[in-house]
Amino acid sequence: MDKLVIEGGKPLSGTIVIQGAKNAALPILAASMLVEGKVTIDHVPKLLDIDVMLNILRDLGCRAEHSNDTVMIDSSSAVSSHVPEELMRSMRSSIFLMGPLIARFGEVTIYQPGGCAIGERKIDLHLRGLMSLGAQIEEKGSRIVCHAKRLKGAEIHLDFPSVGATENIMMAAVLAEGLTTISNAAREPEIQDLQRFLNTMGAKIIGAGTDTITIEGVEKLTPCRYQVIPDRIVTGTVMVAAAATRGQVTLQNTNPAHLTSLIHVLRRAGVQIAVDGDIIKVGCANRPKAIERIVTSPYPAFPTDLQSQVMVMLALADGVSVMKETIFEGRFKHVEELSRMGADIRVDLNAAFIRGVPRLYGATVEATDLRAGAALVIAGLASQGRTVVEQVHHIDRGYDRIETMLGRLGARISRQSPVPNNGIVP
Ligand SMILES: CC(=O)N[C@H]1[C@@H](OP(=O)(O)OP(=O)(O)OC[C@H]2O[C@@H](n3ccc(=O)[nH]c3=O)[C@H](O)[C@@H]2O)O[C@H](CO)[C@@H](O)[C@@H]1O
Numbered sequence: 246m247d248k249l250v251i252e253g254g255k256p257l258s259g260t261i262v263i264q265g266a267k268n269a270a271l272p273i274l275a276a277s278m279l280v281e282g283k284v285t286i287d288h289v290p291k292l293l294d295i296d297v298m299l300n301i302l303r304d305l306g307c308r309a310e311h312s313n314d315t316v317m318i319d320s321s322s323a324v325s326s327h328v329p330e331e332l333m334r335s336m337r338s339s340i341f342l343m344g345p346l347i348a349r350f351g352e353v354t355i356y357q358p359g360g361c362a363i364g365e366r367k368i369d370l371h372l373r374g375l376m377s378l379g380a381q382i383e384e385k386g387s388r389i390v391c392h393a394k395r396l397k398g399a400e401i402h403l404d405f406p407s408v409g410a411t412e413n414i415m416m417a418a419v420l421a422e423g424l425t426t427i428s429n430a431a432r433e434p435e436i437q438d439l440q441r442f443l444n445t446m447g448a449k450i451i452g453a454g455t456d457t458i459t460i461e462g463v464e465k466l467t468p469c470r471y472q473v474i475p476d477r478i479v480t481g482t483v484m485v486a487a488a489a490t491r492g493q494v495t496l497q498n499t500n501p502a503h504l505t506s507l508i509h510v511l512r513r514a515g516v517q518i519a520v521d522g523d524i525i526k527v528g529c530a531n532r533p534k535a536i537e538r539i540v541t542s543p544y545p546a547f548p549t550d551l552q553s554q555v556m557v558m559l560a561l562a563d564g565v566s567v568m569k570e571t572i573f574e575g576r577f578k579h580v581e582e583l584s585r586m587g588a589d590i591r592v593d594l595n596a597a598f599i600r601g602v603p604r605l606y607g608a609t610v611e612a613t614d615l616r617a618g619a620a621l622v623i624a625g626l627a628s629q630g631r632t633v634v635e636q637v638h639h640i641d642r643g644y645d646r647i648e649t650m651l652g653r654l655g656a657r658i659s660r661q662s663p664v665p666n667n668g669i670v671p
């Protein structure tokens with residue numbers, strides 16, 4: 246297993262270009278199953294989750310290539326609607342195949358998806374959405390089989406604005422007969438990106454970005470070329486890293502409108518932020534100030550995917566901050582690791598009470614999930630001495646070579662991979 250070795254204490258400085266969004270690219274790649282023909286997607290980052298999605302598409306019979314940051318998928322040759330259990334379990338986003346496969350083949354066999362251990366992460370809203378569209382669903386253990394000759398449009402209300410369920414239902418409804426409305430839909434920018442992609446192929450969807458999405462079913466889609474939006478969570482991660490190390494960075498290829506809640510939080514902490522088109526400049530000369538209360542909630546509120554990273558900045562801030570996590574019940578695993586670096590954080594149910602300390606100290610820590618891992622990297626950059634972050638594969642799910650990206654900003658960070666023994670047993 247790879248490790249990241251970080252020599253901390255150096256402010257980040259310089260300019261980088263932000264990668265395309267993992268959470269936009271994954272459903273878009275799955276949606277390429279809805280069209281027979283060659284789809285080209287630009288600005289797709291090189292990530293473990295993207296590799297898994299492309300391997301699933303290949304297993305279903307598609308041609309899929311990823312060269313530089315462009316993916317080409319041709320699903321004309323797809324023959325299967327059965328996603329193997331092992332691939333399903335490799336990540337949460339495998340669930341995105343359910344909607345497109347039932348729409349294309351009238352049937353799909355999947356298994357409970359895997360993914361980071363950040364909470365229970367049920368799929369009941371996905372399944373209920375498909376049932377409302379007329380799918381018959383049988384569950385046997387972890388195996389789920391869905392059938393529907395042709396899905397029929399319906400009015401669907403989500404009990405919670407789930408990002409994945411909204412996207413899965415949108416993809417299933419695109420080729421359904423008649424009109425579908427999703428109320429209490431999630432409003433994340435990645436959902437707007439999926440709408441734009443599907444509409445570029447001829448779908449008729451309006452409302453993404455609001456809480457009501459309307460999909461008028463069409464007979465077929467036509468292939469297209471499309472570019473995914475910038476990754477707001479990677480952008481936010483680097484912004485926080487700049488603040489925590491008291492650095493000065495310029496980020497290109499960003500969408501500042503997608504980061505309003507983070508920009509607000511950072512400005513309250515005394516961090517300087519300047520926005521100019523798709524460029525964000527972040528500067529922080531002094532110790533950040535504590536923030537009384539941050540609550541993670543669905544977009545446009547503060548994102549759960551930036552909770553752990555911002556907690557590192559607050560662990561170094563002047564005063565006591567409180568962070569409440571309302572989306573995932575298991576998303577405070579970084580706290581124990583940060584405590585090993587000298588942070589003073591107490592967790593009570595879903596609230597973390599963070600008493601800022603003047604400095605953190607390098608330690609060997611473990612990335613327990615994707616964003617917890619990113620938080621530990623920030624802590625390593627901002628602390629005194631050497632930090633070793635283990636279980637880097639979690640970070641590789643969402644950051645395209647994080648050490649290269651941060652190295653461009655002057656960070657002293659390198660990857661250590663196990664030495665292969667060439668099959669020779671000593
Ligand atoms: C690939 C992708 O886009 N991942 C993002 C997506 O995940 P994901 O789509 O899995 O997140 P959801 O919005 O669906 O989940 C939010 C909450 O709803 C619950 N829930 C969800 C579905 C369901 O059928 N039943 C149910 O109870 C979940 O357990 C969780 O507590 O949104 C999350 C919330 O912004 C982000 O942290 C993830 O980075």
Ligand SMILES: C=C(OP(=O)(O)O)C(=O)O
Pocket residue numbers: 268337338360361550615616643
């Ligand atoms: C939780 C995340 O992703 P996923 O839903 O793919 O597990 C994330 O991107 O932080």
